[in-house]
Amino acid sequence: MFPxxxxxxRAGLKVTNPRIKVLQVLEKGDRPKHLSAEDIYRSLLExxxxxxxxxxxxxxxxxxxxxxxxxxxFEGGHAVYELARGDHHxxxxxxxxxxxxxxxxxxxEKQQQKIAESLGFLLHxxxxxxxxxxxxxxxxxxxxxxxx
Amino acid sequence: MFPxxxxxxRAGLKVTNPRIKVLQVLEKGDRPKHLSAEDIYRSLLExxxxxxxxxxxxxxxxxxxxxxxxxxxFEGGHAVYELARGDHHxxxxxxxxxxxxxxxxxxxEKQQQKIAESLGFLLHxxxxxxxxxxxxxxxxxxxxxxxx
DNA sequence: TTTGCTGCAAATGCTTTGCATGTAG
DNA sequence: CTACATGCAAAGCATTTGCAGCAAA
Numbered sequence: 354m355f356p357x358x359x360x361x362x363r364a365g366l367k368v369t370n371p372r373i374k375v376l377q378v379l380e381k382g383d384r385p386k387h388l389s390a391e392d393i394y395r396s397l398l399e400x401x402x403x404x405x406x407x408x409x410x411x412x413x414x415x416x417x418x419x420x421x422x423x424x425x426x427f428e429g430g431h432a433v434y435e436l437a438r439g440d441h442h443x444x445x446x447x448x449x450x451x452x453x454x455x456x457x458x459x460x461x462e463k464q465q466q467k468i469a470e471s472l473g474f475l476l477h478x479x480x481x482x483x484x485x486x487x488x489x490x491x492x493x494x495x496x497x498x499x500x501x
Numbered sequence: 502m503f504p505x506x507x508x509x510x511r512a513g514l515k516v517t518n519p520r521i522k523v524l525q526v527l528e529k530g531d532r533p534k535h536l537s538a539e540d541i542y543r544s545l546l547e548x549x550x551x552x553x554x555x556x557x558x559x560x561x562x563x564x565x566x567x568x569x570x571x572x573x574x575f576e577g578g579h580a581v582y583e584l585a586r587g588d589h590h591x592x593x594x595x596x597x598x599x600x601x602x603x604x605x606x607x608x609x610e611k612q613q614q615k616i617a618e619s620l621g622f623l624l625h626x627x628x629x630x631x632x633x634x635x636x637x638x639x640x641x642x643x644x645x646x647x648x649x
Numbered sequence: 650t651t652t653g654c655t656g657c658a659a660a661t662g663c664t665t666t667g668c669a670t671g672t673a674g
Numbered sequence: 675c676t677a678c679a680t681g682c683a684a685a686g687c688a689t690t691t692g693c694a695g696c697a698a699a
Binding site: 456473475476479483 | 604606609617620622626628
């Protein structure tokens with residue numbers, strides 16, 4: 354029915370409404386999304402989809418195990434999820450507006466591998482988060498703050 | 502009285518028993534410590550110090566504001582605190598035994614600065630966490646697991 | 650039919666807070 | 675004396691879980 358169906362089946366998950374809808378929210382739009390479980394839950398409510406928050410968490414956890422999404426723990430409590438697109442990248446987070454930009458850097462990747470080796474570790478995973486302030490005038494959160 | 506007293510005064514904090522004791526726990530030993538609030542709380546109990554867990558959290562938050570300690574959010578819920586020693590460093594965390602090793606790498610630091618600039622950000626802070634498995638036989642948590 | 654999914658509500662784990670009392674400066 | 679600290683208990687937040695009913699394959 355939906356293109357999401359095959360993605361779910363490929364991941365070995367039953368095709369159910371909550372799963373299709375969560376996947377659609379993550380896929381919607383062109384630019385990469387970094388959404389919390391709560392964000393996704395609210396998006397679903399706005400779409401008129403009655404999906405329980407606990408289910409959103411369960412679905413996201415399953416998606417992560419299946420390699421469909423990646424989970425990131427930025428500073429400040431809640432985790433965010435994004436669609437896995439195969440490419441590895443790190444994140445630059447704006448402390449002012451919360452905007453996230455992805456980047457990847459071969460030099461850093463290589464250094465990390467070297468460091469892990471020299472410390473006698475088998476590198477499994479890593480997270481590199483840069484926090485700063487973007488200089489741009491159209492900092493998204495500025496608008497949001499005026500509203501609040 | 503204690504050497505900790507002047508550190509506290511310098512930080513503009515009243516010298517109280519909970520603050521002295523928390524500071525002592527963090528300073529004890531030679532190697533850098535990465536302790537959770539709970540860890541510190543238990544250490545205090547073992548020392549026979551009756552300090553409330555809520556107070557430990559408050560003290561650590563104040564220490565962080567004062568620049569006495571640094572807070573890190575590794576994966577898996579709870580935050581850890583370590584004494585600030587002025588030097589910047591990143592962390593390699595063992596997924597098997599939870600052991601933390603510090604390192605710093607000039608090449609990576611320089612790249613991060615470049616990346617932030619090229620993205621139009623003023624870099625404020627960053628966190629680089631490598632996760633892996635240490636190959637060593639004396640993986641601390643192995644012992645702990647046998648006990649449990 | 651059978652396995653696995655969902656909603657609901659309650660529980661969890663870490664951390665924060667309100668309030669009355671206590672104490673450093 | 676006064677401002678700030680503390681203990682205690684309760685609240686808060688993000689996330690997880692038990693359970694009974696439902697639905698996909």
